[in-house]
Amino acid sequence: MKKFKLNLQRHAIPNPDLIEQKKNDIKQRLNQALKEGNENDFAQAFTEFADDLQQSVIQEAQSIVANVDRQVLATRGVRQLTSEENNYYQKVIEAMKSADPKQALTTLDVVLPTTTIDAVFEDLTVNHPLLSAIDFQNAGAVTEWLLNSNPRQLASWSPLCAEIVKELTSGFRKIDLQQNKLSAFIPVCKAMLDLGPVWLDRYVRTILAEALALGLEDGILSGRGQTLNLHEPIGMRKNLAGSVDPNTGYPDKSKVALNALDPITYGNLLATLSETENGNPRIVNDVILVVNPKDYLTKIMPATTPRATDGTYTRDVFPFPTTVIQSVVMAEGEAILGIGNRYLMAAGTGKSGKIEYSDEYRFLEDERVYLTKFYGHGQPKDNNSFILLDVTNLKPTVMEVKVTNIDEFPVA
Incomplete structure (x- = not known):
């Protein structure tokens, strides 16, 4: 009787938990490299992440390679390309496979389609x-953006005088999107190119989404702004009216202590959002509360989880429509409360919109590294849309129970 030796290591099905853990470990290394400003560590970690992503895409493609029907692919979550997208990726693949990809991409007459960037943004949100x-x-190829910080609209039956024109135009600010640049590196192996446009699109979109997500959240919450030495968004926590330092950017807002979440305390806090920085009233329909995960579990959750009379609990109960967002970027003891859609983040590919060949980073064999540049900027639409909170002493909500209509029992 013959004995067969089975290589379990080779035929093992990847453990989803281990894959997710490895992904989180790489993200932690990326975040640490960003904080330390270590470009080499960041590039190495990101290249490792890209390689893992490539392998997963390749395995997925190979598992359904026989299913060439577009409808079958669509039911399995594979995004179908427009004719413009298909043409773009076909030409990019040809250029990447050429003997001189740098020259081929330089002379390429197609740019990254707007629909692809829209899809990246959809994945991100x-x-x-x-x-x-x-x-x-999605700013597309736009490099300047007009921001209306004053939602109050004026109407006049009389001719527009100088004062009315001045007030109408005072709320508009021009934002230069080219000052802040994100270079997203895309390591591509030959096996990935052989899969065709649909799978290259999936890989490119995922890489771009991850690259954007790494820096966006920190920039939206804590970005220091644009100066001669800084090229960052202006975070929600920043005071737009404060003195701007060339090295540290905009100052933080003064913290407001939040010690309770009862209707009166919370309502008074929200009332400060119901006026613009110019003193004009506005309607606030809902707000967001961004908080550190640990603070959510130890402070926000106990303060917003009342117990019903039947013994069950209801989570995230606020006196006013509030969406809680947990973020590791927020420091413990702090939170940001505000009107979410009053923060603008505009990003796009700039004028060229091309994927370029890069000689700068290359850590894996049989790979070529490409990059694409995103330009963008983010900032609150006015200085009164967000509040920086101190939640250190936030107390749990205790349900008050009152007993009424007590019958007097006769004393025997």
């Missing part, structure tokens, strides 16, 4: 609650 709560715009 689905997977990142903070990005779905703000005004997240």
